[in-house]
Amino acid sequence: MMFGYATNETANYMPLALDLAHTLLIELAELRRENKQIKYLRPDSKSQVTLEYDDNNKPVRIDAIVISTQHDDFDKEAKMLTKIHEDVTKILIPRVIKKYPQYKHLFNNKIKYHINPTGKFVIGGPHGDTGLTGRKIIVDTYGGKGAHGGGAFSGKDPSKVDRSAAYATRHIAKNLVAAGLSDEVLVQVSYAIGVAKPTSINVNTYGTAKVDLTDGEISKIVEGIFDMRPYFIEQRLKLRNPIYSETAAYGHMGREATTVEKVFISPDGKKVSKK
Template identity: 50%
Template sequence: MTVKENLNHHLFTSESVAPGHPDKICDQISDGILDAILAIDRNAKVACEAFITTNFLLIGGEVHSTKLATINIKELAEKTAKAILIELGYDNDEIGFNANTCEIKVLIHEQSPEILHAVEQANHQIGAGDQGIMFGYACLETKNYMPLAIVLAHELLIRANELRKKGLFKYARVDMKAQVTIDQEDKNNLQIHTMLMSVQHTPDCHKEEFEKFIKEEIMFFVAKKYQLNLDFNILINPTGKFVIGGPTGDTGLTGRKIIVDTYGGKAPHGGGAFSGKDPTKVDRSGAYFARYIAKNIVAAELAKVCEVQLAYAIGMPNPISVFVDTSGTVAQGLTEKDLIKIICENFDCSIKGIIDHLQLLDQKYQPLAVFGHFGREDLNLAWEKLDKVETLKRYLIK
């Protein structure tokens, strides 16, 4: 299908990547190791990252735990990483990466005592594990208050991955990417402009059969699920073929898909990755809480669009600033300055307050490492709950 002229259209695009993508492999390994350590010591301080390439995996980071003497970090990291790789299907030479024979190097050491001192404070206070800025966002484009483009991009790969795992997606392999462009010319009638999928496949792939399946069983399936148009541009494996994929085709690195993890570029990002970090790291916990605030504000009809920024300084238990932008959609009778006051009155943005309210020490993080950390209806996430809506509605001017 020929790409439409788009000069007169207000277009916005987001992408997603599948669990078998090299960067997402690293995110899953980082969060898998985090989960394994927190299962032994829920108060452990963890910062873990991974790098993967052809038959080589490097795991590095810092860990502090009072139970460290009882934890063989190297053995735990290797065991966790191998299990994740094998579950993904990277367990044979034919696919280009074999978890059973690849080289794994673990370089994890003790966390800096200076950082530890900044985090663990007297009177049960918790200081931020680093400085940084975090953003949360919510809008009315979908029922889960997420931007439509990123939701559809995730949905394409969720569908494709499910079909592949069930053996129904013939020729498909584990490395996939999707990209969705939305025509926003009419804000009240969003349309799909383009769907793009790049899907790794076996060498014997029948191109026409493969593309027909993707178009009808994945792209059209998702568009119909959201009751959207079917007359969109379709791009499938634009290079012609995609046989060499995974860590053989591209290196992977923890935290290199931070826009995929959040709002698909619809909102700003502070730059800090999530995966591999315990919740004292505000890159993670602050972003989760900012989403929680923004979602409840929009659901309470205080604004139609809400972007919340939180900023922290290392060692300080409370944010040094709170910022709100509603793109001019704040409810009648209110201002964005009012919203900041409302946030400060109703949300405990201290590090300890965030961890306790969102129960982050009890959260399993590896499932979040694919298909985004927000808007997840398949996971019971505390930061997606709308338990502040009724309280916030009291601020509406009658």
């Protein structure tokens, strides 16, 4: 079974905690490439954001932020940790706050920062960890919010429903929230191996639906609109295009749609360009 989730917490209909975690790493990578304000950064990095919600399921504060970043070697570890902590809180965090004007109030001096909590982080990337199986299925989806059926995406052909149906259910969920049907929604689909048509489609609006329909009635309408057979998902979302290298970092969901042109060398040595 595969799940797609969406919420109106953010402009891209992604959970705020995961969106913040991605933005922290995107901005950290920008600082590394600029090589002006922070000059010791290396490419490998990880982040996690912990939010507190009220009883109305609205974020009220950031409890903790974890940042682990690879770095050049320092003479003294204590000096290194002090420097990294200072740069993260005084240079990185203000850049991230600018991206979230509506959530500026969540950032305060009570946040618990865990910055390189294991200490020295000089060896990273494939030199430090290798392997593909399983990959990072939670950070690739919704950061633990919503649900995940267990299947990884990376390394799989798009005909595999682990990948194509997970993308399709996210597509449905995002459109339902964007259309104002509900504040958040979880779409679940399940298959029997070798059978193209799903065995079930289920929609859960968590009681936030704005329309006079039950979740079961919404599920029936969704089933009538979206053809969830794998071949038709591939066609609808153009999953045979070379779109996957971008998903190696910052997750598979909530990405901004852009058109790029890529050039490949075919087995006979000819250049092939593809938009």
